[in-house]
Amino acid sequence: MTKLDLATGSALKKLSVNSNKLSTLDLSEQNQLTYVDARHNNIAQLDITKSAALQTLLADDNQLTELDTSDNTALIDLQLTSNKITSLDLINNSQLNYLYLHDNSLSQINVSSIEQLYYFSLDRGVSCTGDMCSMAYYFN
Secondary structure (H helix, E strand, C coil): CCCCCCCCCCCCCEEECCCCCCCEEECCCCCCCCEEECCCCCCCEEECCCCCCCCEEECCCCCCCCCCCCCCCCCCEEECCCCCCCCCCCCCCCCCCEEECCCCCCCEEECCCCCCCCEEEEECCCEEECHHHHHEEEEC
């Protein structure tokens, strides 16, 4: 699958589109989503700004360079391994418990707003700010 039109309707709670050839995924009209599995695609643009109920986002192995999670305050599990992310603002994501960020292009990350991480992965050399930095598993 190379395209998916979710422009109308907002009744989806879960979406799994892993292992396809999607280059964009617009979930801006999907305000009831709680779970998205978009791993193993070619996604360069992912819009989750209106998905305030989103708790789990699995977007490993894509082409993302940025992701706006500022309105996703319910996020618990954020998996972005093997993308091209250069910066990520997690200030509004204090409920995160699982954060997978290794194999990206990050130079720094601030996790000071996150209360409890059970798993946190990061590349060596990334400057980390916050109490949860000591929980990081470093790769590379």
